[in-house]
Structure formats: structure tokens, C-alpha cells
Amino acid sequence: MSVKRNFSNDRTFLIDTTRCTGCRSCQVACKQWNQMKAEETTFFQGEGYQNPAHLSENTLTAVKFIDGWRYGRNEFAFYKEMCMHCNEPACVSVCPVSAFIKTPEGPVIYDAKRCIGCRFCMIACPFGIPKYQWSKGLPLVVKCSGCFSRVKEGLIPACAKACPTAITYGSRQEMINEANRRITAHPGKYMSRIYGLEEAGGTSVLYLSSVPFNELGFKKVTQRPLPSLTWAALRFVPTAFITMGGSLAFISWLTNRKERLRREKEMGEDQKASGKEDGQ
Amino acid sequence: MTAMKKIVSEIQDFHIFLRILIVLVTAGLIAAIARFTFGLGATTNLSDVYPWGLWVSFDVVTAVPLAAGAFVLGAIVHCFHIKKLEPLVRPAIVTGFLGYSLVCLGLLLDLGQPHRGWHIFAYPNLHSPMFEVALCVMSYTTVALLEFLAPVFEKFGFHLPLRFLRTLELPLIVLGAAIATLHQSTIGTFFLIAVDKLHNLWYNPILPLLFWISAVFTGMCIIIIEAVMVHRYLDQPDETELLATLARIIPWFLGIYLVLKVYALFFLSERPLFDRPGLTALFTIEMVAGIIIPLIMFLHKRIRKDSTMQLRAAGLVVMFGLVLNRFNVSMFGMIQKNQQIYYPSAIETIVTIGIIAAHILFFAVVARYFPIFEHHPEDVDYAIPDGFRRVKKPLTIGKPS
Ligand code: SF4
Ligand code: SF4
Numbered sequence: 074m075s076v077k078r079n080f081s082n083d084r085t086f087l088i089d090t091t092r093c094t095g096c097r098s099c100q101v102a103c104k105q106w107n108q109m110k111a112e113e114t115t116f117f118q119g120e121g122y123q124n125p126a127h128l129s130e131n132t133l134t135a136v137k138f139i140d141g142w143r144y145g146r147n148e149f150a151f152y153k154e155m156c157m158h159c160n161e162p163a164c165v166s167v168c169p170v171s172a173f174i175k176t177p178e179g180p181v182i183y184d185a186k187r188c189i190g191c192r193f194c195m196i197a198c199p200f201g202i203p204k205y206q207w208s209k210g211l212p213l214v215v216k217c218s219g220c221f222s223r224v225k226e227g228l229i230p231a232c233a234k235a236c237p238t239a240i241t242y243g244s245r246q247e248m249i250n251e252a253n254r255r256i257t258a259h260p261g262k263y264m265s266r267i268y269g270l271e272e273a274g275g276t277s278v279l280y281l282s283s284v285p286f287n288e289l290g291f292k293k294v295t296q297r298p299l300p301s302l303t304w305a306a307l308r309f310v311p312t313a314f315i316t317m318g319g320s321l322a323f324i325s326w327l328t329n330r331k332e333r334l335r336r337e338k339e340m341g342e343d344q345k346a347s348g349k350e351d352g353q
Numbered sequence: 354m355t356a357m358k359k360i361v362s363e364i365q366d367f368h369i370f371l372r373i374l375i376v377l378v379t380a381g382l383i384a385a386i387a388r389f390t391f392g393l394g395a396t397t398n399l400s401d402v403y404p405w406g407l408w409v410s411f412d413v414v415t416a417v418p419l420a421a422g423a424f425v426l427g428a429i430v431h432c433f434h435i436k437k438l439e440p441l442v443r444p445a446i447v448t449g450f451l452g453y454s455l456v457c458l459g460l461l462l463d464l465g466q467p468h469r470g471w472h473i474f475a476y477p478n479l480h481s482p483m484f485e486v487a488l489c490v491m492s493y494t495t496v497a498l499l500e501f502l503a504p505v506f507e508k509f510g511f512h513l514p515l516r517f518l519r520t521l522e523l524p525l526i527v528l529g530a531a532i533a534t535l536h537q538s539t540i541g542t543f544f545l546i547a548v549d550k551l552h553n554l555w556y557n558p559i560l561p562l563l564f565w566i567s568a569v570f571t572g573m574c575i576i577i578i579e580a581v582m583v584h585r586y587l588d589q590p591d592e593t594e595l596l597a598t599l600a601r602i603i604p605w606f607l608g609i610y611l612v613l614k615v616y617a618l619f620f621l622s623e624r625p626l627f628d629r630p631g632l633t634a635l636f637t638i639e640m641v642a643g644i645i646i647p648l649i650m651f652l653h654k655r656i657r658k659d660s661t662m663q664l665r666a667a668g669l670v671v672m673f674g675l676v677l678n679r680f681n682v683s684m685f686g687m688i689q690k691n692q693q694i695y696y697p698s699a700i701e702t703i704v705t706i707g708i709i710a711a712h713i714l715f716f717a718v719v720a721r722y723f724p725i726f727e728h729h730p731e732d733v734d735y736a737i738p739d740g741f742r743r744v745k746k747p748l749t750i751g752k753p754s
Contacts, residue, residue: 163546166480166546169473170478171477171478189466191463192405193543196546197546197547210391212465299548300546302546302548302558310535314531317531321526321530322524
């Protein structure tokens with residue numbers, strides 16, 4: 074693979090779930106900016122007041138709720154689920170038509186005009202982010218674009234803009250520093266871990282939490298960049314092709330040669346025999 | 354009109370089994386039309402939880418190794434010169450060609466934007482296993498088509514193209530084997546990205562290698578099944594002797610596969626392995642019924658030489674060692690704990706049955722009208738001709754006397 078890019082200047086979300094009030098402003102802002110259709114929803118489909126129950130073709134980000142009796146007290150915690158804008162995204166590496174691009178600014182964007190609809194990206198994404206337009210005749214993938222169109226113009230993403238408390242937006246290095254600062258300043262309040270720092274090789278969305286991440290619904294994800302897993306096998310492709318083709322060609326040449334020599338010898342003997350006959 | 358009548362009377366001549374197949378294929382066609390009219394979401398049970406279903410698991414991931422016989426046998430006969438097996442090459446090539454054509458069809462059915470298939474060439478992504486497989490499947494289908502044309506030309510007596518094809522025969526077989534090696538293994542690479550999704554029983558870094566080896570032995574087993582079936586039901590010559598030779602090669606590959614699999618399980622896989630009883634059961638069935646039992650069977654000379662036993666052992670390998678394995682990897686093993694269960698919709702099922710039926714039907718039809726089984730090596734000179742014009746021996750056409 075190419076030389077590793079430095080990601081520390083990528084635009085990054087720092088989402089402090091302890092500061093999230095569950096107001097869902099980000100959800101609304103996302104719908105408005107991206108002009109996504111409303112979804113008919115009911116409460117208590119997911120946990121508590123979570124609504125809608127999960128991301129879908131019409132919902133690019135949603136706030137997950139933990140709401141109920143935990144640790145001997147009534148606990149509220151929220152997790153804004155969205156595309157993680159991985160440093161080395163699985164979706165980019167598996168798409169056969171390069172419909173996904175990791176932009177130099179950080180956001181991972183999707184080019185709907187290229188997509189052939191194989192849905193490999195949905196299988197590959199470790200966070201289960203790309204969703205499919207199952208309601209359409211010629212469906213496409215939908216996914217948070219990190220508001221690339223805004224970021225390009227120097228604005229911050231719609232959800233980050235709308236959020237009154239929890240989302241900070243800036244360069245990845247600054248966000249990591251800020252997260253570490255908060256963890257050291259309030260050791261009792263935070264889990265001493267930043268989700269997204271190492272997950273899937275590092276992402277441009279970082280989370281802080283006061284409850285264990287898996288209880289908030291965060292997925293346990295490998296720390297290796299996912300594209301390296303397939304590349305470990307794919308890089309042998311040219312070698313395999315040449316070895317297989319070359320050795321088979323060589324073997325055939327050998328066996329054919331043997332065959333021809335045998336035949337020539339036979340033919341020679343035949344001729345000798347017939348020559349003898351002629352001579353007599 | 355007369356042509357129509359002729360076709361109808363031909364069909365009335367067919368075995369009842371073939372006529373049932375025609376019905377199934379028609380049903381599949383109608384279901385496929387429904388899929389294109391109403392869209393994927395409406396006609397399948399696919400969802401964001403199961404973006405890949407029966408069509409990927411069977412029509413692509415399973416069907417590709419099922420069609421592997423062509424490349425395996427081609428290499429055995431033409432590269433290693435085990436010429437005895439020559440009569441089996443043609444049926445294998447026909448199977449391969451049909452299989453791959455149907456895989457292409459299955460892929461198109463499954464794509465959300467099938468009309469954009471050509472984007473693969475326009476915006477290639479060398480890092481994508483899907484790109485690699487798509488490219489290989491297309492080129493292999495072309496190679497298989499060229500190989501398949503030989504009996505067609507023979508049937509119609511087109512000598513010139515036939516000579517041309519014969520010059521190309523060996524290069525095509527080598528090329529075909531190389532391409533097949535790539536995509537058979539790369540289908541395994543698909544699932545390497547599904548780390549944390551595919552269960553540890555199947556997820557390991559040598560999955561592509563295992564996919565390739567299992568494609569090789571499956572290819573041979575399919576040939577056995579085909580030859581035995583065709584002998585029984587289509588009055589073709591009995592090839593049990595030849596199959597026994599083929600059956601001697603199979604245990605090697607089964608054995609290597611078993612060793613690698615065990616090695617991968619103990620040294621290359623993450624833990625825990627046996628935490629999900631359902632998956633453990635599937636895994637055990639796959640390994641015992643699909644690999645270990647047939648391995649033991651193929652090791653016995655007596656069993657190898659018995660037509661019925663050949664069929665049984667090969668059947669086990671195909672059913673459990675391959676089909677179950679591919680479903681385990683691409684479907685069952687991907688199901689997370691407490692996840693809703695996917696089952697294919699009626700349309701998905703009918704289409705897949707239609708595709709299987711189409712394969713058997715086309716094979717039978719081709720075998721009926723083209724010189725597939727009458728082709729014996731004694732009649733044809735297989736050395737590479739030194740020059741294009743210097744083909745000395747006459748080419749055989751139709752049945753040898
Ligand atoms: S979270 Fe998923 S969709 Fe988003 S960049 Fe990472 S791999 Fe791609
Ligand atoms: S569904 Fe579209 S975007 Fe996703 S991998 Fe396939 S072609 Fe690429």
C-alpha cells in the first residue's frame with residue numbers, strides 16, 4: 074500500500090457523550106441539510122426514547138439512548154451514531170468502482186453516480202454505517218458525508234453546528250489533545266479511553282463516555298486498519314497469476330516436448346523399418 | 354412454423370425430468386423479470402442487516418467453485434498429460450462455461466444498478482476483491498466460451514476456426530487455470546474484510562487459500578457426479594474406470610485442505626471458537642460429512658472403483674464440504690448473536706432454483722446435440738501443431754467409428 078498519510082490534520086468530530094443531552098438537534102439538522110425524508114417512528118422501538126430505532130436510508134445519524142436502571146441508579150446516556158470517517162476506510166478499499174473516496178480534508182464521501190449496487194461496502198464497514206435504499210427500484214447507498222460540501226467551504230458540519238453542548242470539531246490532533254485533557258481533568262467522570270483513536274486503525278470521529286462503550290452500543294472493533302486485511306491476500310494476486318500460469322505453461326512445454334521426441338523417435342524407427350523393406 | 358413444430362416435437366421427446374426442468378427455468382425467468390420490475394427491496398428479503406442473501410451466497414460464492422471442474426481437468430489433462438482423462442475434459446468445459454455464464458447472470462440480478470456494470474472498467478479499484486473477481490469471472494467466461502466453441506464447430510464442421518481454436522487450446526487452458534486460481538481464492542478474500550463479523554470458526558487469514566483448494570477438489574467431484582449421472586440417464590458411455598483415476602487425485606487435496614484447516618483453526622484463528630452451539634454444529638457437519646468421511650472413502654481402492662460409491666463420496670464433498678462451507682462463510686457464520694434470522698423470499702428461491710435447473714437443462718441439451726462425450730483421445734492428435742497450416746491428422750467430426 075502507499076505511504077501512510079498523516080491524519081493529524083483531518084477534520085474530526087469529538088463527541089463527548091457525557092455532555093450530550095439527547096436533544097437530537099443533530100438529527101434534525103442532518104435531515105434538514107441533507108433534505109432527507111422524514112421517517113414514521115414510534116417510541117420504544119429501540120431502547121427507551123430512542124427514535125428512530127436505527128440508521129436507515131432516510132436517517133444518516135441518530136442518537137441512541139441508554140435509559141434505565143444501571144449501576145444502582147437511573148442512568149441516561151446517549152450515543153450519536155454516524156459514519157466514523159475512518160482513516161483507512163474499509164468501504165473505500167472494497168468498492169469495485171471506487172465510489173467511496175477518503176478526502177484529504179478527512180470526510181469519506183460517496184459518489185452515487187458510480188455505484189453499481191453490489192453492497193460490498195455494507196458487508197465491509199465495521200460500524201455498519203452504509204445503508205441501502207431498499208424502497209427504490211434502482212437503489213443506491215446512503216451514508217453520512219461528514220458534510221463535505223460545507224467543510225470544503227470552511228463551514229463546520231450541520232450536526233456539529235446545531236449541537237448545543239457535545240460536539241467539538243477541529244483537526245484530529247487538536248481533538249485528541251482536547252479529549253485527553255478532559256480525561257485527565259476529570260478522571261472520575263470519563264472512561265479512560267477514546268473510542269475511535271485506534272478503532273479500525275483510527276477514525277475521524279472520536280467519542281468520550283462515562284459508561285463502558287459497549288453498554289452504549291459501541292461495537293467492538295479490531296484496531297487494525299481493515300483494508301490491510303484483504304490487501305494481505307490481494308497483493309499476492311499478480312504473483313499467483315504468474316506462478317500458476319508460468320508453471321503450468323512450463324509443465325505443458327515439458328510434457329509436449331517429451332511427447333514430440335517420443336513420436337519423432339517412433340517415426341524415425343518406422344522410416345528405418347520401411348527403408349529396410351524398400352532395400353530388400 | 355416448421356422449425357417451431359420441430360422444436361416442440363423434440364421437446365416432447367425429452368425425458369420427463371428435462372421437461373420439469375424447463376418448467377422450473379421458466380418460473381425462474383418470470384421471477385427474475387419480477388425482480389427487475391419491482392426492485393430488490395420489494396422482491397427479496399434482503400435488508401440493511403443482510404445486504405447479501407441467497408443470491409450472493411449461492412449464485413456467486415457457491416456457484417463459482419461448482420464450476421471449477423473445467424480449469425482443474427484442463428490442467429490435469431493438457432498440462433500434466435494424464436491423457437486417459439481426456440474424455441472428461443469436454444463435459445467439464447461445458448459445465449464450466451454454463452456455470453460461469455449463470456454466475457454472471459446471478460451477479461447482474463443481485464446488483465442494485467445492473468445497467469452500470471461497465472463501471473468496473475471505467476473506475477477500477479485495484480484494492481477491491483470484488484473488482485478482481487468481477488474482472489476474472491468475465492475473462493474466464495470468455496476463455497470458457499472459446500473452449501466450448503470447439504465441440505460446436507465440430508458439430509457444424511467449421512474446419513478453419515476449429516484449427517485456429519486448436520492452436521489456442523493449450524494457451525487457453527493455461528490462461529483459464531491461472532485466472533481461475535485468482536478468483537476462486539479471491540472470493541475467500543471477500544470475507545477477510547468481515548473481521549469481527551464472520552465467526553472465528555471460519556475467519557482466518559488463509560481463507561483464500563482454503564477456498565482455492567476446496568474449489569479444486571469440488572471441481573473433480575462435480576465431474577464424477579456428472580459423468581455418473583450422464584451415464585445413467587443420458588445413455589452415455591460408462592466412465593467408471595477413468596473416474597477411478599480421477600478419484601485417486603482427490604484425497605490429496607482433501608488431505609491438504611484438512612491439515613490446513615486444522616492448522617488455521619488452532620494457530621491462526623482468534624478465540625473463542627466453540628461459543629455458539631448452532632455454529633459449532635454446522636462446522637462439525639461440514640468437516641466430518643464433507644471432508645473427513647469422503648477422504649476416508651476415497652482412500653479405499655474398492656470404493657474408488659465402484660460407480661455408486663464414487664457418486665456418494667463425491668456427493669458428500671459437494672453437498673457438505675463445499676455448499677455448506679460456502680453458506681457457513683457467507684451467511685450462517687456472519688449472523689451475530691441475537692440477530693434476526695434471514696430466510697430467502699419466494700422470488701429469491703425461485704430464481705435460484707431456476708438457475709440450477711437451467712444449468713442441468715442446458716448441460717443435458719448440449720450433451721444431446723453436440724459431441725461432448727463421444728470425444729476420445731485416440732482419435733485426435735493433441736500435440737501442439739508446429740504451424741498453423743500443418744495439422745497433419747484429419748480432425749474427427751461427430752462419432753468415431
Ligand atoms: S465508518 Fe464505515 S462507512 Fe464510514 S468511513 Fe468507516 S468504513 Fe466507511
Ligand atoms: S454498493 Fe456501491 S458503493 Fe458500495 S461497494 Fe458496491 S459499488 Fe461500491
